[in-house]
Amino acid sequence: MTRRPGARVGSGMAHLRTNGGRFRLLWLEVHEVVSTAKNAKVTKFVFSFVFIASFVVYGVFAPSTRAQTFRGSVTTVEIPVTVTDTSNRLITGLTKDDFEVFEDGDPQPVTQFSDKRTPVSVGVLLDISDSMRGQPIIDARGALDRFMADLLDSGDEAFVGAFNHLPRILVPWTAPPSSLAGRLADERPTGGTAIYDAIFASGPMMQRHNRTRAALIVISDGADTASDHSLVQTREALRRSDAFVYAIAIDSATERRVSTRVNPEALREITGPSGGYTEVVRSSEDLAPATQRIAEELNSQYTLGYATTRPQDGSWRTLRVHVKNHDYVARARRGYFATPPKS
Structure with a gap:
């Protein structure tokens, strides 16, 4: 159970802007449409999130009673x-x-x-925005396929989603998770990135999970350029969940401008209060060992x-x-x- 050393930073939680009726519509139509006008500009960073346990959403996040x-x-x-x-x-x-x-x-x-390890429900959301073209999308698919096929138990369950400027649930809760390997193969990167909106859109699915614990993994390589919700709003909303949050941050310093690289302070705000952590990796090739470390932690809690x-x-x-x-x-x-x- 030795964890390989990696660049690590802290983390934090998140908050929510309702935006009137639009937010209620987002939840009612989560499988089809999550938001329309995507103009928000947020500090550039690359990350993936894991939420352990569940959260309940009623227009905004309601406090969880599952635990x-x-x-x-x-x-x-x-x-x-x-x-x-x-x-x-x-x-x-x-x-x-x-x-x-x-x-x-x-x-x-x-x-x-x-x-003892208890069964876990794992939701997967993959960034398929334009910035994921090439090797990042290939490596992310491979890491998630291995996570589903080899690192989860047959008694677990999983769902698969993808997002650019519009989050979508591709396959609902399914068991065993190994049957979902390869389900992201046909998704082609295009469009903007609505990371925060994708996190909110997964709420109803997480509410309906069928195992003792639940986890949500979100993998992205770019800034949030299209969400209606800010980091501050997301942090406060997540404070009302009992979710662990993990962040895997790809920080390719040689390929990105300083303004587009990972923001450790933002990640600390998301992962720290939850009990999770942030790991910074230097290449998308490191996503597979990073997701394995998360699986090892899920198996050892x-x-x-x-x-x-x-x-x-x-x-x-x-x-x-x-x-x-x-x-x-x-x-x-x-x-x-x-x-x-x-x-």
């Missing part, structure tokens, strides 16, 4: 956790007693613990749970997971909205 189990007035909060050492190698073999959990700064007794009797009043609760061994680092989401179950 919260309600028993009368007692709520069990579940937290997927990744543990690494100081060399960023994945650590397995820990027990419940190795962890400490804090909600709003108060210690919480860990009442549930598992180090712990799940912690604690019971709370605090009212589920919709407020934001901060979370912190700590490993007692100071040579180890725990990564988990930094908070959740205490949302009551739907009646």
Whole structure:
């Protein structure tokens, strides 16, 4: 489980601009049309995202309740956790007693613990904008095909989508994931790039996933040139999900102007609060090992749970997971909205 060293940066979460009726239409017609006028100019960066767990969308992102189990007035909060050492190698073999959990700064007794891999639903969104022509699209297809065919389990499920200035779901939830290998082969790069809109458009699909966890992988090699939603808006919206976010950033310094290269600060805003990470790769050829590292992490996570009797009043609760061994680092989401179950 040794992780290969790579250029890594932090990350963050995202926010949402509703834009009136247009946003509601976006969700109703996600399989066909997501947005019309695409004029937004956003700092250039190249990245791919992975969202672990699920988020729920009702016009805007609603707080997720999937990771919260309600028993009368007692709520069990579940937290997927990744543990690494100081060399960023994945650590397995820990027990419940190795962890400490804090909600709003108060210690919480860990009442549930598992180090077993649970089934995962993985959505794949591939950038097919004009900037992906040539080797980038070839390498991205190859990395995702291998991810589907060899790195996921037969008990998992997946969907496949593509986006330029218009996100599309090509194949809905399907099991086993290996049956989806090659489904992106006919997509030809053209048009602009609406990365943020693609993330929003995947919401209804992620809401309908059928496995214990869910992941969304978005691969892109260019700036967001066509979204209606900004980074700030996306960050705030994602704060209402329990999703891990990973970013794989292609930073080809010799081929891109400084203004078009990866923006580490933006990626930190997206991945850090979620418990994920950002990895910078220098070539699209590095996408395959980067996606393998993500699969290894999915296979090595712990799940912690604690019971709370605090009212589920919709407020934001901060979370912190700590490993007692100071040579180890725990990564988990930094908070959740205490949302009551739907009646």
